[in-house]
Amino acid sequence: MIHHISGKSWPVSLRSVSGECVIYDGWSNVVRDLQLPKRTLLRIRITEDNNIEIDCFVENxxxxxxxxxxxxxxxxxxxxxxxxxxxxxxxxxxxxxxxxxxxxxxxxxxxxxxxxxxxxxxxxxxxxxxxxxxxxxxxxxxxxxxxxxxxxxxxxxxxxAGNNKEESEDESVIEIPRDTYYKNVDFVSILK
Structure with missing residues (x-):
């Protein structure tokens, strides 16, 4: 089931095509009811109850x-x-x-x-x-x-996903800021 912020919902089917999951039956009803123009960007999220929520970015x-x-x-x-x-x-x-x-x-x-x-x-x-x-x-x-x-x-x-680093509780570990590291380290590569 696809849910939209407007409160509208549509039953749809999912199908695997060339290893990709695609929305199949029912998608044309979503496009028609929301009057989605071409080049609309969609944000699709699968909810915990295996439904789909969509946000439609018309003109971005x-x-x-x-x-x-x-x-x-x-x-x-x-x-x-x-x-x-x-x-x-x-x-x-x-x-x-x-x-x-x-x-x-x-x-x-x-x-x-x-x-x-x-x-x-x-x-x-x-x-x-x-x-x-x-x-x-x-x-x-x-x-x-x-x-x-x-x-x-x-x-x-x-x-x-954002890269949230866990801070070490080991007091012997010193964190070097990325900017400082890149300004002060030389990189060596080995040609093979």
Whole structure:
């Protein structure tokens, strides 16, 4: 059964095709009833009771959440879709900064207007480096409050889990920050 935030539900069947699980019978009813245009991005979650919940990102937005594809690796920015700004900020201006919550941590990032687009800039290089965000990763930002977004990262369609390291209770273990490590260690490779 597929469930949508609107309260609508549809019975569907799943089938294995070439080793991939696909939604089969009933999917056309979901598309028709929700009037989903082509190129709608879907977030699909399997619940504990083996039902399916979907979020539909039409024009890259769903409620107060938006998705963007990381295609700005050189610039290391997150572009906020125009339709998101006009939909969610029509009564208030875009903030100067936001908190991005991911993998149990918070990063502070700032916004700028570049070529008539709002983008998250300062703070993004550290966020990208810390979370190992790659080109073509899909970034899902879900608004938690007026200044905080929760970030989920999807690579090749699968959510990338955050790397929450357990702290050692052994007092003889010293943790070296990643930045310090990479600045002070030489790498040697062996040619074979």
């Amino acid at each position: 937005i769903c409620g107060e959440s938006f998705v963007t594809v990381n295609r700005y690796g050189v610039l290391i920015i997150i572009v906020i879709p125009d339709v998101y700004v006009t939909t969610c900020y029509s009564y208030s201006p875009v903030n100067d900064y936001y908190n991005i919550y991911a993998a149990g941590h918070i990063w502070k990032v700032e916004t700028e207007s570049i070529n008539d687009n709002y983008v998250l800039t300062k703070g993004c290089p550290k966020l990208f480096r810390d979370l190992a965000i790659e080109d073509d990763d899909i970034l899902l930002l879900m608004k938690m409050d007026s200044v905080t977004f929760e970030l989920k990262i999807y690579r090749r369609g699968v959510e990338i």
